[in-house]
Amino acid sequence: MIGRHKHCISLAEYSREEILEVLDLAVSMKEVLQRPIKKVPSLRGKSVVNLFFEASTRTRSSFEIAAKVLSADALNWTSSSSSVTKGETLVDTAKNLEAMRPDVLVIRHSAGGAPKLVADHVGCSVVSAGDGAHEHPSQGLLDCFTLREKLGTLEGKTVAIVGDISHSRVARSDIHAMTKLGASVRLCGPPTMIPAGIEALGATVHYQLREAVEGADAVVMLRIQHERIGDPLIPGTREYSKLWGLNAKKAAEWLRPSCVILHPGPINRGVELSPEVADGPQSVILDQVQNGVAVRMAILYLLAGGNPADAGEAKA
Amino acid sequence: MEHGMKAQDLQRAVRGLADDVAARAKAAGAARDLAIIGIRRGGVFLAQRLRAELARSLGAEPPLGTLDIALYRDDLAEKGAAPVIGPTDVRFPVQGKTILLVDDVLYTGRTVRAALDELVDFGRPRRVWLAVLVDRGGRELPIAADFVGARIEVADQDDVQVRLTESGAAEDAVVVKRRGT
Numbered sequence: 009m010i011g012r013h014k015h016c017i018s019l020a021e022y023s024r025e026e027i028l029e030v031l032d033l034a035v036s037m038k039e040v041l042q043r044p045i046k047k048v049p050s051l052r053g054k055s056v057v058n059l060f061f062e063a064s065t066r067t068r069s070s071f072e073i074a075a076k077v078l079s080a081d082a083l084n085w086t087s088s089s090s091s092v093t094k095g096e097t098l099v100d101t102a103k104n105l106e107a108m109r110p111d112v113l114v115i116r117h118s119a120g121g122a123p124k125l126v127a128d129h130v131g132c133s134v135v136s137a138g139d140g141a142h143e144h145p146s147q148g149l150l151d152c153f154t155l156r157e158k159l160g161t162l163e164g165k166t167v168a169i170v171g172d173i174s175h176s177r178v179a180r181s182d183i184h185a186m187t188k189l190g191a192s193v194r195l196c197g198p199p200t201m202i203p204a205g206i207e208a209l210g211a212t213v214h215y216q217l218r219e220a221v222e223g224a225d226a227v228v229m230l231r232i233q234h235e236r237i238g239d240p241l242i243p244g245t246r247e248y249s250k251l252w253g254l255n256a257k258k259a260a261e262w263l264r265p266s267c268v269i270l271h272p273g274p275i276n277r278g279v280e281l282s283p284e285v286a287d288g289p290q291s292v293i294l295d296q297v298q299n300g301v302a303v304r305m306a307i308l309y310l311l312a313g314g315n316p317a318d319a320g321e322a323k324a
Numbered sequence: 325m326e327h328g329m330k331a332q333d334l335q336r337a338v339r340g341l342a343d344d345v346a347a348r349a350k351a352a353g354a355a356r357d358l359a360i361i362g363i364r365r366g367g368v369f370l371a372q373r374l375r376a377e378l379a380r381s382l383g384a385e386p387p388l389g390t391l392d393i394a395l396y397r398d399d400l401a402e403k404g405a406a407p408v409i410g411p412t413d414v415r416f417p418v419q420g421k422t423i424l425l426v427d428d429v430l431y432t433g434r435t436v437r438a439a440l441d442e443l444v445d446f447g448r449p450r451r452v453w454l455a456v457l458v459d460r461g462g463r464e465l466p467i468a469a470d471f472v473g474a475r476i477e478v479a480d481q482d483d484v485q486v487r488l489t490e491s492g493a494a495e496d497a498v499v500v501k502r503r504g505t
Contacts, residue, residue, distance in 0.1 A: 009406075033409055035411070036392065036409045036410065036411055036412065039411065039412055039413070040395070040412075043445060043446060044445070044446060044447060045445040045446070047445070048395040048396060048442075048445070049395070049396055049441070050394075050395040050396070050397075078395075309395075309406055309409075310406055313406030313407075314406035314407070
């Protein structure tokens, strides 16, 4: 359980304390990853099924490594080689996998709400690894973890999220988590990529990159989600890069020297980030990847560790 | 309270432990490669005190680490919610070292079992010694301490608490309490 939650689907539903519970535990999990033998027996005998209906390298491997470091068995299931291609529905697939008695189902799906639908039909815990343009809770948590590690706290800090906000599930999870931890969030991108009414989530909207990133403590650069966009929302990637991309010159002139740059990956080099910036000293992109494993270990441990059916205290 | 320990007795017991460890380390030729690891949470402050004493008698300060055994517990499937995990901090190589594992109270032996499992995941120590301030009996596993500050006979339903000033207690004490009171 994470606080009162059996699932990890949406950070909108999580309180500040529940978010901090995961982030604090992830600090201990990160220490485990630095040991000579990166394995602890805490989830021995538990199993985690990764159910991926959408392409992913980082997130899927990250959940897989997290499960294995905790000694859980991990099963990877991808839709391209499954009965989905034979017409099986999402709920039927999930129910069939549940009959194999996993403790956690990790789901990525192109439709927002898919993990919730599955959670309503299965008995085990469900973790969303990203659903449509809805949320990507583990990414939101690892971004917050990385910022806490680099900035000490999010309280009173300013974070700019730049790019295709409307199609970004990362942006939504980031906004929910970061505002709950006390940061002020600025959103920036082409007007066609900023959803109307997004300010209601507690963020401010900017259309000029300079205005968004100046004075910020951290900048999250997003990829244009070509796979989710039917009609073109921008005239071209060159113009996008010119107006909303970050290169070495803009970074040097506009960013505070202490500002850190995040990106959930995969990067489109030369579009939202120039290679010098992506690989530069302000970039914490590879820290994010390592922290992702620690945060996912914390999520899996809290959801699959222990036995919620028996609340009896055992003696030490 | 009659089986407990007052501040003076407790401090004397810690010094006695340190003297015994120092003598044994010198006899075994392990004075130079001794390292101390406290088991969270009760063993951590005790490990710090032992280190200060040992630094005096050995002439050098042994490295100090901390183990949190929550991830290695054998009752994870039995407990209610997943137990809270604290920091583990072992910054020196344990390979070839003589490790002094420190806990405040030795009871069922399950914590020590978990600590040994965790410790060997950091490398292969030359040997491991166990020092506890209080041995209260009631072992559920074949585990014994090499150094014991005091043995206390208590009933199974009693709780033995070691209170040290470092953890906010007004004064050092070992307190025996009937559980649930």
